[in-house]
Amino acid sequence: DAGVTQSPTHLIKTRGQQVTLRCSPKSGHDTVSWYQQALGQGPQFIFQYYEEEERQRGNFPDRFSGHQFPNYSSELNVNALLLGDSALYLCASSSWGREQYFGPGTRLTVT
């Protein structure tokens, strides 16, 4: 049984560019949450998708947007990249209301 998968593994972008990260949830899961983890810190919640709608949102600007597809996979989009957006982006999946399981993350470096 495949766990949560994320792509790409690593990404290098230039300030001002846009980026799209992808997540496939664990089989049987219908909810996807995205977190940002800066180096040496705990993950911070960005937003959560369920039934293709954003259900919760953390304290992140509108430059961060997302989407969930009918097959429950999800994308995280970040526009107008800043140096401070450099981080590990984690996707977590769950069945609605149940514990969250994390993927390996996408390491984004903004130069």
Next chain:
Amino acid sequence: QQQVKQSPQSLIVQKGGISIINCAYENTAFDYFPWYQQFPGKGPALLIAIRPDVSEKKEGRFTISFNKSAKQFSLHIMDSQPGDSATYFCAASSDDNAGNMLTFGGGTRLMVKP
């Protein structure tokens, strides 16, 4: 307040010893408290979780102790092994929904010396 405060930031324990990591929270709406283990280059892995209706939960060498009145909870790792060397995060969520937004502590880097 949404913060979860975790201590210590780093911990060194001898093989076979007990590792203890503490967390404190302010938001009384929190009602689900998981612990995650993260190895370098990997995503956090769910270790064990507790809800406020019990004061202790044990799974193998891992035990969560929960003090609702003090708004504190802790992770005890018994018989610590070098393979336990990792960063540990406590977290919390609310509304009786484990899938809700998780608020994480700052993490504890554990090193178990052989």
